[in-house]
Amino acid sequence: MEFRDLKAQYNKYKHEIDAAIEGVLKRGVFIGGEEVETLEEELKAYLGVKHCITCANGTEAMTLLMMAWDIKKGDAVFVPDFTFFSTGEIVSFVGATPVFVDVDRNTFNIDVQKLEETIIRTFNEGKLNPRAIIPVDLFGLPANFPEIEKIAKKYNLIVLEDGAQGFGGSIEDKKACSFGDAATTSFFPAKPLGCYGDGGGIFTDNDELAELVRSYKVHGKGESKYDNVRIGVNSRLDTIQAAILLVKLKIFIQHELDDVNRIARWYSERLKGVVDVPVIPNGYKSSFAQYTIKLKDSITREALQQKLSDKGIPSLVYYQKPMHRQIAFLDLACVDINFPISNELSNIVLSLPMHPYLQEEEVDFICNIIKNSTKV
Incomplete structure:
Protein backbone atom coordinates (compact mmCIF):
# COMPACT_ATOMS: atom_id res chain seq x y z
CA MET A 1 0.00 0.00 0.00
CA GLU A 2 1.20 3.50 -0.82
CA PHE A 3 1.02 6.46 1.57
CA ARG A 4 0.12 8.72 -1.36
CA ASP A 5 -0.32 6.67 -4.51
CA LEU A 6 0.99 8.77 -7.39
CA LYS A 7 1.37 5.65 -9.53
CA ALA A 8 -2.37 4.95 -9.39
CA GLN A 9 -3.08 8.49 -10.54
CA TYR A 10 -0.58 8.21 -13.39
CA ASN A 11 -1.89 4.84 -14.54
CA LYS A 12 -5.43 6.22 -14.73
CA TYR A 13 -4.42 9.35 -16.65
CA LYS A 14 -1.35 8.00 -18.45
CA HIS A 15 -2.60 8.95 -21.92
CA GLU A 16 -3.34 12.56 -20.97
CA ILE A 17 -0.11 13.06 -18.98
CA ASP A 18 2.08 11.44 -21.62
CA ALA A 19 0.46 13.54 -24.35
CA ALA A 20 1.03 16.73 -22.35
CA ILE A 21 4.72 15.91 -21.86
CA GLU A 22 5.13 14.89 -25.52
CA GLY A 23 3.61 18.20 -26.61
CA VAL A 24 6.32 20.10 -24.76
CA LEU A 25 9.04 17.85 -26.18
CA LYS A 26 7.79 18.39 -29.72
CA ARG A 27 7.64 22.17 -29.37
CA GLY A 28 11.04 22.30 -27.71
CA VAL A 29 10.17 25.19 -25.38
CA PHE A 30 11.28 24.01 -21.95
CA ILE A 31 11.37 27.28 -20.00
CA GLY A 32 8.28 29.50 -20.03
CA GLY A 33 6.00 28.89 -22.97
CA GLU A 34 2.28 28.54 -23.39
CA GLU A 35 1.81 25.81 -20.78
CA VAL A 36 3.14 28.03 -18.00
CA GLU A 37 0.96 30.95 -19.12
CA THR A 38 -2.13 28.74 -19.43
CA LEU A 39 -1.55 27.18 -16.02
CA GLU A 40 -1.28 30.60 -14.37
CA GLU A 41 -4.54 31.68 -16.02
CA GLU A 42 -6.37 28.51 -14.95
CA LEU A 43 -5.09 28.74 -11.38
CA LYS A 44 -6.23 32.38 -11.18
CA ALA A 45 -9.68 31.41 -12.41
CA TYR A 46 -10.00 28.50 -9.98
CA LEU A 47 -8.92 30.53 -6.96
CA GLY A 48 -10.64 33.78 -7.92
CA VAL A 49 -7.48 35.88 -7.62
CA LYS A 50 -6.06 38.57 -9.88
CA HIS A 51 -2.47 37.35 -10.17
CA CYS A 52 -0.76 33.95 -10.24
CA ILE A 53 3.02 33.76 -10.52
CA THR A 54 4.59 30.32 -10.77
CA CYS A 55 8.11 29.66 -9.51
CA ALA A 56 10.59 26.94 -8.65
CA ASN A 57 9.09 25.63 -5.39
CA GLY A 58 6.90 26.54 -2.43
CA THR A 59 9.77 27.67 -0.23
CA GLU A 60 11.02 30.11 -2.85
CA ALA A 61 7.45 31.34 -3.34
CA MET A 62 7.44 32.52 0.27
CA THR A 63 10.99 33.84 0.04
CA LEU A 64 10.08 35.97 -2.97
CA LEU A 65 7.30 37.60 -0.96
CA MET A 66 9.66 38.28 1.94
CA MET A 67 11.91 40.05 -0.56
CA ALA A 68 9.08 41.98 -2.20
CA TRP A 69 7.82 43.17 1.21
CA ASP A 70 11.37 44.07 2.30
CA ILE A 71 11.16 41.89 5.40
CA LYS A 72 14.61 42.19 6.96
CA LYS A 73 16.77 42.18 10.08
CA GLY A 74 14.93 43.58 13.08
CA ASP A 75 11.51 42.50 11.79
CA ALA A 76 9.31 39.94 13.54
CA VAL A 77 7.23 37.46 11.55
CA PHE A 78 4.71 35.32 13.45
CA VAL A 79 4.74 31.64 12.49
CA PRO A 80 2.93 28.58 13.88
CA ASP A 81 5.18 26.41 16.00
CA PHE A 82 3.79 23.12 14.68
CA THR A 83 4.55 23.02 10.97
CA PHE A 84 7.25 22.22 8.43
CA PHE A 85 10.62 23.95 8.88
CA SER A 86 10.47 26.07 5.71
CA THR A 87 7.81 28.44 7.06
CA GLY A 88 10.22 29.70 9.69
CA GLU A 89 13.33 29.15 7.59
CA ILE A 90 12.34 31.71 4.94
CA VAL A 91 12.00 34.36 7.65
CA SER A 92 15.51 33.72 8.98
CA PHE A 93 16.83 33.47 5.42
CA VAL A 94 16.08 37.16 4.79
CA GLY A 95 17.57 38.13 8.17
CA ALA A 96 14.28 38.63 10.05
CA THR A 97 13.21 36.80 13.21
CA PRO A 98 10.51 34.12 13.25
CA VAL A 99 8.35 34.40 16.38
CA PHE A 100 6.65 31.09 17.05
CA VAL A 101 3.05 30.77 18.21
CA ASP A 102 1.43 27.66 19.68
CA VAL A 103 -1.39 25.99 17.75
CA ASP A 104 -4.98 24.91 18.28
CA ARG A 105 -5.17 21.24 19.32
CA ASN A 106 -8.28 20.54 17.24
CA THR A 107 -7.28 22.11 13.93
CA PHE A 108 -3.45 21.95 14.22
CA ASN A 109 -3.40 25.54 12.93
CA ILE A 110 -2.13 28.72 14.60
CA ASP A 111 -4.07 29.60 17.78
CA VAL A 112 -5.58 33.04 17.16
CA GLN A 113 -5.80 33.97 20.85
CA LYS A 114 -2.16 33.08 21.43
CA LEU A 115 -1.26 34.88 18.20
CA GLU A 116 -2.64 38.17 19.48
CA GLU A 117 -1.03 37.66 22.89
CA THR A 118 2.34 37.04 21.20
CA ILE A 119 1.98 40.11 18.97
CA ILE A 120 1.21 42.30 21.99
CA ARG A 121 4.15 40.85 23.92
CA THR A 122 6.50 41.47 20.98
CA PHE A 123 5.35 45.09 20.68
CA ASN A 124 5.78 45.62 24.44
CA GLU A 125 9.28 44.11 24.49
CA GLY A 126 10.32 46.60 21.82
CA LYS A 127 13.21 44.52 20.50
CA LEU A 128 11.66 43.65 17.14
CA ASN A 129 9.39 45.39 14.66
CA PRO A 130 6.28 43.21 14.04
CA ARG A 131 5.71 43.02 10.29
CA ALA A 132 3.85 39.90 9.18
CA ILE A 133 1.94 36.72 10.04
CA ILE A 134 2.37 33.46 8.11
CA PRO A 135 -0.56 31.16 8.94
CA VAL A 136 -0.21 27.63 7.57
CA ASP A 137 -3.09 25.55 6.18
CA LEU A 138 -1.84 22.44 7.92
CA PHE A 139 -2.80 19.01 6.59
CA GLY A 140 -5.14 20.69 4.06
CA LEU A 141 -7.32 22.71 6.47
CA PRO A 142 -7.30 26.50 6.03
CA ALA A 143 -6.22 28.48 9.08
CA ASN A 144 -8.73 30.74 10.84
CA PHE A 145 -8.33 33.59 8.38
CA PRO A 146 -11.46 35.53 9.37
CA GLU A 147 -9.94 36.10 12.83
CA ILE A 148 -6.33 36.28 11.66
CA GLU A 149 -7.14 39.04 9.18
CA LYS A 150 -8.93 41.03 11.91
CA ILE A 151 -5.85 40.76 14.13
CA ALA A 152 -3.57 41.74 11.24
CA LYS A 153 -5.64 44.83 10.49
CA LYS A 154 -5.68 45.80 14.16
CA TYR A 155 -1.87 45.73 14.41
CA ASN A 156 -1.09 46.75 10.80
CA LEU A 157 0.55 43.46 9.86
CA ILE A 158 0.93 41.70 6.50
CA VAL A 159 -0.65 38.24 6.12
CA LEU A 160 1.02 35.57 3.98
CA GLU A 161 -1.02 32.39 3.63
CA ASP A 162 1.24 29.33 3.45
CA GLY A 163 -1.06 27.12 1.41
CA ALA A 164 1.55 24.47 0.56
CA GLN A 165 -0.78 21.80 1.96
CA GLY A 166 -4.00 23.76 1.67
CA PHE A 167 -4.72 23.98 -2.07
CA GLY A 168 -8.33 22.92 -2.59
CA GLY A 169 -9.48 23.76 0.93
CA SER A 170 -11.94 26.56 1.59
CA ILE A 171 -13.80 28.65 4.15
CA GLU A 172 -17.39 29.09 2.98
CA ASP A 173 -17.01 30.05 -0.71
CA LYS A 174 -13.46 31.45 -0.45
CA LYS A 175 -10.71 29.07 -1.48
CA ALA A 176 -7.40 28.44 0.25
CA CYS A 177 -4.55 30.31 -1.47
CA SER A 178 -6.75 33.40 -1.82
CA PHE A 179 -6.50 34.69 1.77
CA GLY A 180 -4.31 37.42 3.21
CA ASP A 181 -2.25 39.96 1.30
CA ALA A 182 -0.71 37.12 -0.69
CA ALA A 183 -0.65 33.34 -0.63
CA THR A 184 1.68 30.61 -1.79
CA THR A 185 1.46 26.93 -2.54
CA SER A 186 3.77 24.06 -3.38
CA PHE A 187 3.49 21.66 -6.32
CA PHE A 188 5.77 19.09 -4.68
CA PRO A 189 4.57 15.65 -5.90
CA ALA A 190 2.90 14.63 -2.62
CA LYS A 191 0.89 17.86 -2.25
CA PRO A 192 -2.86 17.99 -3.08
CA LEU A 193 -1.95 19.39 -6.51
CA GLY A 194 1.51 18.10 -7.30
CA CYS A 195 3.76 17.87 -10.35
CA TYR A 196 6.56 15.39 -11.05
CA GLY A 197 9.31 17.52 -9.58
CA ASP A 198 9.45 20.84 -7.76
CA GLY A 199 7.20 23.81 -8.35
CA GLY A 200 5.45 26.62 -6.53
CA GLY A 201 2.90 29.38 -6.98
CA ILE A 202 2.23 32.86 -5.62
CA PHE A 203 -1.25 34.42 -5.58
CA THR A 204 -2.34 37.99 -4.89
CA ASP A 205 -4.79 40.70 -5.90
CA ASN A 206 -2.15 43.42 -5.44
CA ASP A 207 -0.87 44.69 -8.81
CA GLU A 208 2.26 46.37 -7.43
CA LEU A 209 3.23 43.33 -5.37
CA ALA A 210 2.75 41.02 -8.38
CA GLU A 211 4.99 43.23 -10.50
CA LEU A 212 7.71 43.18 -7.84
CA VAL A 213 7.56 39.40 -7.47
CA ARG A 214 7.81 38.92 -11.24
CA SER A 215 10.93 41.07 -11.16
CA TYR A 216 12.54 39.33 -8.17
CA LYS A 217 11.96 35.84 -9.63
CA VAL A 218 13.95 36.71 -12.79
CA HIS A 219 17.17 38.24 -11.46
CA GLY A 220 15.48 41.50 -10.45
CA LYS A 221 14.58 42.28 -14.06
CA GLY A 222 13.22 45.58 -15.30
CA GLU A 223 12.07 45.69 -18.94
CA SER A 224 13.86 42.41 -19.63
CA LYS A 225 16.11 39.89 -17.89
CA TYR A 226 19.10 41.86 -19.19
CA ASP A 227 17.79 45.07 -17.60
CA ASN A 228 18.38 44.43 -13.91
CA VAL A 229 16.96 47.00 -11.51
CA ARG A 230 17.29 45.06 -8.22
CA ILE A 231 19.00 41.98 -6.82
CA GLY A 232 16.77 38.97 -7.40
CA VAL A 233 16.90 35.21 -7.86
CA ASN A 234 16.30 32.67 -10.61
CA SER A 235 13.06 30.87 -9.82
CA ARG A 236 11.05 29.28 -12.64
CA LEU A 237 8.49 26.52 -13.09
CA ASP A 238 9.63 24.23 -15.91
CA THR A 239 7.31 23.90 -18.91
CA ILE A 240 7.02 20.12 -18.57
CA GLN A 241 5.88 20.51 -14.95
CA ALA A 242 3.31 23.11 -16.04
CA ALA A 243 1.98 20.72 -18.69
CA ILE A 244 1.61 17.96 -16.10
CA LEU A 245 -0.12 20.35 -13.69
CA LEU A 246 -2.64 21.38 -16.35
CA VAL A 247 -3.77 17.76 -16.60
CA LYS A 248 -3.74 17.25 -12.84
CA LEU A 249 -5.58 20.51 -12.09
CA LYS A 250 -8.44 19.36 -14.31
CA ILE A 251 -8.81 16.01 -12.55
CA PHE A 252 -8.31 17.62 -9.15
CA ILE A 253 -11.33 19.83 -9.81
CA GLN A 254 -13.34 17.08 -11.47
Whole structure:
Protein backbone atom coordinates (compact mmCIF):
# COMPACT_ATOMS: atom_id res chain seq x y z
CA MET A 1 0.00 0.00 0.00
CA GLU A 2 1.20 3.50 -0.82
CA PHE A 3 1.02 6.46 1.57
CA ARG A 4 0.12 8.72 -1.36
CA ASP A 5 -0.32 6.67 -4.51
CA LEU A 6 0.99 8.77 -7.39
CA LYS A 7 1.37 5.65 -9.53
CA ALA A 8 -2.37 4.95 -9.39
CA GLN A 9 -3.08 8.49 -10.54
CA TYR A 10 -0.58 8.21 -13.39
CA ASN A 11 -1.89 4.84 -14.54
CA LYS A 12 -5.43 6.22 -14.73
CA TYR A 13 -4.42 9.35 -16.65
CA LYS A 14 -1.35 8.00 -18.45
CA HIS A 15 -2.60 8.95 -21.92
CA GLU A 16 -3.34 12.56 -20.97
CA ILE A 17 -0.11 13.06 -18.98
CA ASP A 18 2.08 11.44 -21.62
CA ALA A 19 0.46 13.54 -24.35
CA ALA A 20 1.03 16.73 -22.35
CA ILE A 21 4.72 15.91 -21.86
CA GLU A 22 5.13 14.89 -25.52
CA GLY A 23 3.61 18.20 -26.61
CA VAL A 24 6.32 20.10 -24.76
CA LEU A 25 9.04 17.85 -26.18
CA LYS A 26 7.79 18.39 -29.72
CA ARG A 27 7.64 22.17 -29.37
CA GLY A 28 11.04 22.30 -27.71
CA VAL A 29 10.17 25.19 -25.38
CA PHE A 30 11.28 24.01 -21.95
CA ILE A 31 11.37 27.28 -20.00
CA GLY A 32 8.28 29.50 -20.03
CA GLY A 33 6.00 28.89 -22.97
CA GLU A 34 2.28 28.54 -23.39
CA GLU A 35 1.81 25.81 -20.78
CA VAL A 36 3.14 28.03 -18.00
CA GLU A 37 0.96 30.95 -19.12
CA THR A 38 -2.13 28.74 -19.43
CA LEU A 39 -1.55 27.18 -16.02
CA GLU A 40 -1.28 30.60 -14.37
CA GLU A 41 -4.54 31.68 -16.02
CA GLU A 42 -6.37 28.51 -14.95
CA LEU A 43 -5.09 28.74 -11.38
CA LYS A 44 -6.23 32.38 -11.18
CA ALA A 45 -9.68 31.41 -12.41
CA TYR A 46 -10.00 28.50 -9.98
CA LEU A 47 -8.92 30.53 -6.96
CA GLY A 48 -10.64 33.78 -7.92
CA VAL A 49 -7.48 35.88 -7.62
CA LYS A 50 -6.06 38.57 -9.88
CA HIS A 51 -2.47 37.35 -10.17
CA CYS A 52 -0.76 33.95 -10.24
CA ILE A 53 3.02 33.76 -10.52
CA THR A 54 4.59 30.32 -10.77
CA CYS A 55 8.11 29.66 -9.51
CA ALA A 56 10.59 26.94 -8.65
CA ASN A 57 9.09 25.63 -5.39
CA GLY A 58 6.90 26.54 -2.43
CA THR A 59 9.77 27.67 -0.23
CA GLU A 60 11.02 30.11 -2.85
CA ALA A 61 7.45 31.34 -3.34
CA MET A 62 7.44 32.52 0.27
CA THR A 63 10.99 33.84 0.04
CA LEU A 64 10.08 35.97 -2.97
CA LEU A 65 7.30 37.60 -0.96
CA MET A 66 9.66 38.28 1.94
CA MET A 67 11.91 40.05 -0.56
CA ALA A 68 9.08 41.98 -2.20
CA TRP A 69 7.82 43.17 1.21
CA ASP A 70 11.37 44.07 2.30
CA ILE A 71 11.16 41.89 5.40
CA LYS A 72 14.61 42.19 6.96
CA LYS A 73 16.77 42.18 10.08
CA GLY A 74 14.93 43.58 13.08
CA ASP A 75 11.51 42.50 11.79
CA ALA A 76 9.31 39.94 13.54
CA VAL A 77 7.23 37.46 11.55
CA PHE A 78 4.71 35.32 13.45
CA VAL A 79 4.74 31.64 12.49
CA PRO A 80 2.93 28.58 13.88
CA ASP A 81 5.18 26.41 16.00
CA PHE A 82 3.79 23.12 14.68
CA THR A 83 4.55 23.02 10.97
CA PHE A 84 7.25 22.22 8.43
CA PHE A 85 10.62 23.95 8.88
CA SER A 86 10.47 26.07 5.71
CA THR A 87 7.81 28.44 7.06
CA GLY A 88 10.22 29.70 9.69
CA GLU A 89 13.33 29.15 7.59
CA ILE A 90 12.34 31.71 4.94
CA VAL A 91 12.00 34.36 7.65
CA SER A 92 15.51 33.72 8.98
CA PHE A 93 16.83 33.47 5.42
CA VAL A 94 16.08 37.16 4.79
CA GLY A 95 17.57 38.13 8.17
CA ALA A 96 14.28 38.63 10.05
CA THR A 97 13.21 36.80 13.21
CA PRO A 98 10.51 34.12 13.25
CA VAL A 99 8.35 34.40 16.38
CA PHE A 100 6.65 31.09 17.05
CA VAL A 101 3.05 30.77 18.21
CA ASP A 102 1.43 27.66 19.68
CA VAL A 103 -1.39 25.99 17.75
CA ASP A 104 -4.98 24.91 18.28
CA ARG A 105 -5.17 21.24 19.32
CA ASN A 106 -8.28 20.54 17.24
CA THR A 107 -7.28 22.11 13.93
CA PHE A 108 -3.45 21.95 14.22
CA ASN A 109 -3.40 25.54 12.93
CA ILE A 110 -2.13 28.72 14.60
CA ASP A 111 -4.07 29.60 17.78
CA VAL A 112 -5.58 33.04 17.16
CA GLN A 113 -5.80 33.97 20.85
CA LYS A 114 -2.16 33.08 21.43
CA LEU A 115 -1.26 34.88 18.20
CA GLU A 116 -2.64 38.17 19.48
CA GLU A 117 -1.03 37.66 22.89
CA THR A 118 2.34 37.04 21.20
CA ILE A 119 1.98 40.11 18.97
CA ILE A 120 1.21 42.30 21.99
CA ARG A 121 4.15 40.85 23.92
CA THR A 122 6.50 41.47 20.98
CA PHE A 123 5.35 45.09 20.68
CA ASN A 124 5.78 45.62 24.44
CA GLU A 125 9.28 44.11 24.49
CA GLY A 126 10.32 46.60 21.82
CA LYS A 127 13.21 44.52 20.50
CA LEU A 128 11.66 43.65 17.14
CA ASN A 129 9.39 45.39 14.66
CA PRO A 130 6.28 43.21 14.04
CA ARG A 131 5.71 43.02 10.29
CA ALA A 132 3.85 39.90 9.18
CA ILE A 133 1.94 36.72 10.04
CA ILE A 134 2.37 33.46 8.11
CA PRO A 135 -0.56 31.16 8.94
CA VAL A 136 -0.21 27.63 7.57
CA ASP A 137 -3.09 25.55 6.18
CA LEU A 138 -1.84 22.44 7.92
CA PHE A 139 -2.80 19.01 6.59
CA GLY A 140 -5.14 20.69 4.06
CA LEU A 141 -7.32 22.71 6.47
CA PRO A 142 -7.30 26.50 6.03
CA ALA A 143 -6.22 28.48 9.08
CA ASN A 144 -8.73 30.74 10.84
CA PHE A 145 -8.33 33.59 8.38
CA PRO A 146 -11.46 35.53 9.37
CA GLU A 147 -9.94 36.10 12.83
CA ILE A 148 -6.33 36.28 11.66
CA GLU A 149 -7.14 39.04 9.18
CA LYS A 150 -8.93 41.03 11.91
CA ILE A 151 -5.85 40.76 14.13
CA ALA A 152 -3.57 41.74 11.24
CA LYS A 153 -5.64 44.83 10.49
CA LYS A 154 -5.68 45.80 14.16
CA TYR A 155 -1.87 45.73 14.41
CA ASN A 156 -1.09 46.75 10.80
CA LEU A 157 0.55 43.46 9.86
CA ILE A 158 0.93 41.70 6.50
CA VAL A 159 -0.65 38.24 6.12
CA LEU A 160 1.02 35.57 3.98
CA GLU A 161 -1.02 32.39 3.63
CA ASP A 162 1.24 29.33 3.45
CA GLY A 163 -1.06 27.12 1.41
CA ALA A 164 1.55 24.47 0.56
CA GLN A 165 -0.78 21.80 1.96
CA GLY A 166 -4.00 23.76 1.67
CA PHE A 167 -4.72 23.98 -2.07
CA GLY A 168 -8.33 22.92 -2.59
CA GLY A 169 -9.48 23.76 0.93
CA SER A 170 -11.94 26.56 1.59
CA ILE A 171 -13.80 28.65 4.15
CA GLU A 172 -17.39 29.09 2.98
CA ASP A 173 -17.01 30.05 -0.71
CA LYS A 174 -13.46 31.45 -0.45
CA LYS A 175 -10.71 29.07 -1.48
CA ALA A 176 -7.40 28.44 0.25
CA CYS A 177 -4.55 30.31 -1.47
CA SER A 178 -6.75 33.40 -1.82
CA PHE A 179 -6.50 34.69 1.77
CA GLY A 180 -4.31 37.42 3.21
CA ASP A 181 -2.25 39.96 1.30
CA ALA A 182 -0.71 37.12 -0.69
CA ALA A 183 -0.65 33.34 -0.63
CA THR A 184 1.68 30.61 -1.79
CA THR A 185 1.46 26.93 -2.54
CA SER A 186 3.77 24.06 -3.38
CA PHE A 187 3.49 21.66 -6.32
CA PHE A 188 5.77 19.09 -4.68
CA PRO A 189 4.57 15.65 -5.90
CA ALA A 190 2.90 14.63 -2.62
CA LYS A 191 0.89 17.86 -2.25
CA PRO A 192 -2.86 17.99 -3.08
CA LEU A 193 -1.95 19.39 -6.51
CA GLY A 194 1.51 18.10 -7.30
CA CYS A 195 3.76 17.87 -10.35
CA TYR A 196 6.56 15.39 -11.05
CA GLY A 197 9.31 17.52 -9.58
CA ASP A 198 9.45 20.84 -7.76
CA GLY A 199 7.20 23.81 -8.35
CA GLY A 200 5.45 26.62 -6.53
CA GLY A 201 2.90 29.38 -6.98
CA ILE A 202 2.23 32.86 -5.62
CA PHE A 203 -1.25 34.42 -5.58
CA THR A 204 -2.34 37.99 -4.89
CA ASP A 205 -4.79 40.70 -5.90
CA ASN A 206 -2.15 43.42 -5.44
CA ASP A 207 -0.87 44.69 -8.81
CA GLU A 208 2.26 46.37 -7.43
CA LEU A 209 3.23 43.33 -5.37
CA ALA A 210 2.75 41.02 -8.38
CA GLU A 211 4.99 43.23 -10.50
CA LEU A 212 7.71 43.18 -7.84
CA VAL A 213 7.56 39.40 -7.47
CA ARG A 214 7.81 38.92 -11.24
CA SER A 215 10.93 41.07 -11.16
CA TYR A 216 12.54 39.33 -8.17
CA LYS A 217 11.96 35.84 -9.63
CA VAL A 218 13.95 36.71 -12.79
CA HIS A 219 17.17 38.24 -11.46
CA GLY A 220 15.48 41.50 -10.45
CA LYS A 221 14.58 42.28 -14.06
CA GLY A 222 13.22 45.58 -15.30
CA GLU A 223 12.07 45.69 -18.94
CA SER A 224 13.86 42.41 -19.63
CA LYS A 225 16.11 39.89 -17.89
CA TYR A 226 19.10 41.86 -19.19
CA ASP A 227 17.79 45.07 -17.60
CA ASN A 228 18.38 44.43 -13.91
CA VAL A 229 16.96 47.00 -11.51
CA ARG A 230 17.29 45.06 -8.22
CA ILE A 231 19.00 41.98 -6.82
CA GLY A 232 16.77 38.97 -7.40
CA VAL A 233 16.90 35.21 -7.86
CA ASN A 234 16.30 32.67 -10.61
CA SER A 235 13.06 30.87 -9.82
CA ARG A 236 11.05 29.28 -12.64
CA LEU A 237 8.49 26.52 -13.09
CA ASP A 238 9.63 24.23 -15.91
CA THR A 239 7.31 23.90 -18.91
CA ILE A 240 7.02 20.12 -18.57
CA GLN A 241 5.88 20.51 -14.95
CA ALA A 242 3.31 23.11 -16.04
CA ALA A 243 1.98 20.72 -18.69
CA ILE A 244 1.61 17.96 -16.10
CA LEU A 245 -0.12 20.35 -13.69
CA LEU A 246 -2.64 21.38 -16.35
CA VAL A 247 -3.77 17.76 -16.60
CA LYS A 248 -3.74 17.25 -12.84
CA LEU A 249 -5.58 20.51 -12.09
CA LYS A 250 -8.44 19.36 -14.31
CA ILE A 251 -8.81 16.01 -12.55
CA PHE A 252 -8.31 17.62 -9.15
CA ILE A 253 -11.33 19.83 -9.81
CA GLN A 254 -13.34 17.08 -11.47
CA HIS A 255 -13.12 14.47 -8.74
CA GLU A 256 -9.96 14.24 -6.62
CA LEU A 257 -10.91 16.89 -4.06
CA ASP A 258 -14.31 15.25 -3.55
CA ASP A 259 -12.69 11.81 -3.41
CA VAL A 260 -10.28 12.67 -0.58
CA ASN A 261 -13.11 14.20 1.42
CA ARG A 262 -15.17 11.06 0.96
CA ILE A 263 -12.23 8.90 2.05
CA ALA A 264 -11.71 11.15 5.08
CA ARG A 265 -15.36 10.56 6.03
CA TRP A 266 -14.80 6.80 5.77
CA TYR A 267 -11.85 7.06 8.13
CA SER A 268 -13.66 9.31 10.62
CA GLU A 269 -16.84 7.21 10.67
CA ARG A 270 -14.83 4.09 11.49
CA LEU A 271 -12.32 5.64 13.91
CA LYS A 272 -14.46 8.08 15.88
CA GLY A 273 -14.29 7.08 19.56
CA VAL A 274 -11.24 4.89 18.89
CA VAL A 275 -8.73 7.72 18.30
CA ASP A 276 -9.00 11.51 17.97
CA VAL A 277 -9.99 12.11 14.35
CA PRO A 278 -9.48 15.40 12.43
CA VAL A 279 -11.83 18.27 13.33
CA ILE A 280 -13.22 20.28 10.41
CA PRO A 281 -14.99 23.44 11.68
CA ASN A 282 -18.38 24.42 10.26
CA GLY A 283 -18.02 26.20 6.94
CA TYR A 284 -14.51 24.83 6.36
CA LYS A 285 -13.39 22.28 3.77
CA SER A 286 -10.05 20.48 3.88
CA SER A 287 -8.07 19.14 0.93
CA PHE A 288 -6.64 16.48 3.26
CA ALA A 289 -3.00 16.68 2.27
CA GLN A 290 -2.73 14.29 5.21
CA TYR A 291 -5.30 12.45 7.32
CA THR A 292 -3.87 12.85 10.83
CA ILE A 293 -5.11 11.20 13.99
CA LYS A 294 -4.11 11.85 17.60
CA LEU A 295 -3.20 9.01 19.96
CA LYS A 296 -2.83 8.75 23.72
CA ASP A 297 0.95 9.06 23.89
CA SER A 298 4.18 8.38 21.98
CA ILE A 299 4.36 4.78 23.23
CA THR A 300 0.90 4.05 21.82
CA ARG A 301 1.86 5.72 18.55
CA GLU A 302 5.06 3.74 18.19
CA ALA A 303 3.25 0.47 18.85
CA LEU A 304 0.52 1.30 16.33
CA GLN A 305 3.05 2.31 13.69
CA GLN A 306 4.79 -1.02 14.10
CA LYS A 307 1.53 -2.98 13.79
CA LEU A 308 0.59 -1.04 10.66
CA SER A 309 4.05 -1.58 9.20
CA ASP A 310 3.84 -5.31 9.90
CA LYS A 311 0.75 -5.37 7.66
CA GLY A 312 2.41 -3.35 4.91
CA ILE A 313 0.68 -0.07 5.76
CA PRO A 314 2.86 3.07 5.75
CA SER A 315 2.29 5.85 8.26
CA LEU A 316 4.21 9.04 8.97
CA VAL A 317 4.70 11.51 11.81
CA TYR A 318 4.25 15.18 10.87
CA TYR A 319 6.05 16.68 12.82
CA GLN A 320 8.41 14.96 15.22
CA LYS A 321 9.83 18.21 16.56
CA PRO A 322 8.15 21.64 16.93
CA MET A 323 9.82 24.66 15.37
CA HIS A 324 11.02 26.10 18.66
CA ARG A 325 12.98 22.90 19.35
CA GLN A 326 14.78 22.82 16.00
CA ILE A 327 18.54 23.19 16.44
CA ALA A 328 18.64 25.90 13.78
CA PHE A 329 16.37 28.07 15.95
CA LEU A 330 17.96 27.44 19.35
CA ASP A 331 19.55 30.90 19.31
CA LEU A 332 16.03 32.36 19.59
CA ALA A 333 15.94 31.03 23.17
CA CYS A 334 12.25 30.11 23.04
CA VAL A 335 10.61 29.15 26.33
CA ASP A 336 9.44 25.56 26.00
CA ILE A 337 6.44 25.94 28.34
CA ASN A 338 4.94 28.49 25.95
CA PHE A 339 4.20 25.71 23.45
CA PRO A 340 2.29 22.98 25.32
CA ILE A 341 0.07 21.98 22.39
CA SER A 342 2.86 21.81 19.83
CA ASN A 343 4.93 19.73 22.24
CA GLU A 344 2.00 17.39 22.85
CA LEU A 345 1.11 17.02 19.18
CA SER A 346 4.65 16.09 18.24
CA ASN A 347 4.31 13.09 20.54
CA ILE A 348 0.84 11.89 19.57
CA VAL A 349 0.05 12.64 15.90
CA LEU A 350 0.11 9.99 13.18
CA SER A 351 -0.79 10.42 9.52
CA LEU A 352 -2.43 7.55 7.67
CA PRO A 353 -2.44 6.75 3.94
CA MET A 354 -4.52 9.35 2.09
CA HIS A 355 -4.99 9.93 -1.63
CA PRO A 356 -7.92 10.03 -4.07
CA TYR A 357 -7.40 6.44 -5.24
CA LEU A 358 -7.66 4.73 -1.85
CA GLN A 359 -10.36 2.06 -1.88
CA GLU A 360 -12.98 1.57 0.83
CA GLU A 361 -11.76 -1.96 1.57
CA GLU A 362 -8.28 -0.56 2.13
CA VAL A 363 -9.67 1.97 4.60
CA ASP A 364 -11.53 -0.85 6.36
CA PHE A 365 -8.31 -2.86 6.58
CA ILE A 366 -6.39 0.07 8.08
CA CYS A 367 -9.14 0.98 10.52
CA ASN A 368 -9.60 -2.59 11.74
CA ILE A 369 -5.93 -2.76 12.68
CA ILE A 370 -6.23 0.53 14.57
CA LYS A 371 -9.41 -0.61 16.34
CA ASN A 372 -7.72 -3.80 17.46
CA SER A 373 -4.62 -1.97 18.61
CA THR A 374 -5.57 1.15 20.50
CA LYS A 375 -8.20 3.40 22.00
CA VAL A 376 -8.22 7.07 23.01
